[in-house]
Amino acid sequence: MFLAMNRFRIARGFEDGFEKVWRERESHLQGVPGFQSFALLKGPQREDHTLYASHSVWASRAAFEAWTESEAFRRAHAQASAPKGTYLGHPELETFEAVLSE
């Protein structure tokens, strides 16, 4: 199991607009080699933001990396973006590999 999580700090009050962009977007993920599952996750609320994370599971790091260089990736990221003021800072990508699972 290989997991890619992109962490987004969304300014308080901008959560609905951020979720709307994701709901309306075409992910172009189905059929991508090695793609297993995707979720947009809503995390803890903090003083000035709500943490969100995109959570995608892949067969391997190589499959994830191939997708980031693909036309499907480019198309998915060329769509409408969230309103100005939505993001506190850049998203932070963290990738993980399973050491143990059950």
Add this chain to the structure above:
Amino acid sequence: MFLAMNRFRIARGFEDGFEKVWRERESHLQGVPGFQSFALLKGPQREDHTLYASHSVWASRAAFEAWTESEAFRRAHAQASAPKGTYLGHPELETFEAVLSE
């Protein structure tokens, strides 16, 4: 989908000992109501630590919270701990609920 991730900053050089504790531990998770899956994930290496995360998926927040108050939780957490010097700071628990999934 409800996800609980506990983030551990493990001092460089202590990774093997930390993983060994997890490998040898009895999780007592099988059969817990609402439990879906568990993984120990190894994340990015940073200057002074490697990020790990325990990643557990539950049917609902209520199922996760009931587990944290259960005898199974107490037993899982009463086992051997990692060597002194392993942890940089306390683990940080983050919980997430799925807004979208595919």
